[in-house]
Amino acid sequence: MASNLNRAAWLHKAGTPLEVGEAPMPTAGPNELVIRNAAVAINPLDCHMQSASVFVQQWPSIFGCDVAGVVHEVGSDVHERFKVGDRVIGHAINLTSGRPQDGAFALYTTIPASKAAILPSSIPFTTGVVVPFALEAAVCALSVKQPGTALPNVPTPALGLPYPSLTTTTTPKKTLIIYGGSSSVGSMATQLATAAGIHVLAIASARNFDLCRACGAAAVFDYHDASFVDDVVQAATTAVEVEGGEFVGIFDAVSTPETYANGLAMLERLGGSHLACVHPPPEEVPEGVKAGMIFAVDEVATPVWRDYVTDALAAGRLKCLPSPLVVGKGLEFVQVALEKCVEGVSAAKLVVEL
Ligand SMILES: NC(=O)c1ccc[n+]([C@@H]2O[C@H](COP(=O)([O-])OP(=O)(O)OC[C@H]3O[C@@H](n4cnc5c(N)ncnc54)[C@H](OP(=O)(O)O)[C@@H]3O)[C@@H](O)[C@H]2O)c1
CATH class of the missing domain: 3.40.50.720 (NAD(P)-binding Rossmann-like Domain)
Known part of the structure; x- marks a missing residue:
């Protein structure tokens, strides 16, 4: 479904700054969720994707691995684990799929339901988003x-x-x-x-x-x-x-x-x-x-997402650490955060609020 509702920070060519523009609205396939992102996090890998197009499979590209937000659409076969309106965190898999709709640096992102968990209402999106890729x-x-x-x-x-x-x-x-x-x-x-x-x-x-x-x-x-x-x-x-x-x-x-x-x-x-x-x-x-x-892309983590993360976050057993360092609000700040990531951080996760 084409729509101008979605926007993304696009990479058009290796070594160039991201450009914010319209993006197709993702739809949820079987076992997928579409998330309306409230926060995304930056990982060192993202910097390599931008500078050297490591793992980029399709141009232009939307990448990024960590999202926190609200479930916008639920695909078939997700059953009762998630419903529209749930607050969630999840791991976006553009890294392996190559599909732009699976990149985190957008207002809406598709994620596998097997790589998502409920975020308790007591934890802000900007805090919960430090968890998924790590x-x-x-x-x-x-x-x-x-x-x-x-x-x-x-x-x-x-x-x-x-x-x-x-x-x-x-x-x-x-x-x-x-x-x-x-x-x-x-x-x-x-x-x-x-x-x-x-x-x-x-x-x-x-x-x-x-x-x-x-x-x-x-x-x-x-x-x-x-x-x-x-x-x-x-x-x-x-x-x-x-x-x-x-x-x-x-x-x-x-x-x-x-x-x-x-x-x-x-x-x-x-x-x-x-x-x-x-x-x-x-x-x-x-x-x-x-x-x-390690190669963090297979199904090894599925049992942990399914059986541990939601309950452990709710019980306070899984802490959202290291603390987020919120760089700004809006997709334009993803580029700023990527530049900060290249400089390096100590015990902090760079986060952009959306
Ligand atoms: N292969 C994969 O699938 C995969 C997946 C995820 C990440 N990675 C890679 O894993 C690395 C870590 O990612 P990240 O997001 O966890 O990084 P990060 O949080 O940005 O790493 C920063 C931390 O590294 C610590 N550090 C730097 N040099 C150190 C040293 N010599 N000894 C001990 N600690 C040191 C710093 O500790 P202090 O401030 O305390 O000194 C700092 O807190 C990156 O290179 C990333 O690309 C690979």
Whole structure:
């Protein structure tokens, strides 16, 4: 259905600013929702899509992964989970579908019902919108069970950890290091791992220790301290001795040469195990280490969206962290927010209100 109701921030060519203009009105196919977006969030990946057209499949393009808003239309087969007027958050999948209607940077976006959850009335849209893509990435990092080939020649990680639960605690404890505990993906991974009963040791700047602890980290280490690699190894060793269970590996939510070097040094001393990365893994790893890259686009997160997110948000168990940094109101501010994202953030998610 063509309509001038919708507007979007379009990318017409790699390396150019987004241009706000009319867009076709999306319609909801089977198992889809159309959302009237009240807020969208910016992810580092969006900057790569703009600068280098990574993952852009169709021109002009509407991209963006995170939406919060009100259900405008419900597709067939959605059943009773969502109805028109519900407040929701959701993960927009233009990244994989390539369809402009699946991009977040618009007034109306189509999302799969399997990647949406109810947002309680007590949580503002600008706060709830920090969750979706970080949740997708974190679940993939933690819960993928088998190494695979989501990207050619790039092995996927296989930490194979349990899904988060409102009730379960894992005994004996598994101990996991989360490198980049104050990042969007790292802080969400800390929350989800903790909610699965995992003992988390987080690595972040000292100014963000409180955030990491609020997400459930048992201990936090400052990567600016000269002794932090030794300190983390010591804490992981002690945790296994005291808590019982096993050391399961590192989720490196930063994945730079520096974090790879430090992470591999830790794994070598802790006796191998998994290194789950957000970018292609290091080519050379010590014997016994299995390294792989997450690829947050498959159905791994569906059970978490379906069985956990709505109830955990309502119960206050899933917190919308890191806090939003609202850049402005209106689609014109998406470009401003993308530029701020290139500059980098610390323990914050850049958000645009619509
Ligand atoms: N492969 C995938 O499917 C996938 C999915 C999502 C994201 N990603 C990638 O994952 C990365 C993280 O995304 P994001 O949105 O979570 O990023 P973000 O929130 O923008 O990351 C900022 C955070 O990184 C932390 N950081 C930077 N250098 C660090 C270091 N050396 N040690 C520890 N922490 C460090 C900072 O911590 P402090 O301020 O505390 O120093 C800051 O809070 C991006 O590169 C993104 O492209 C990949």
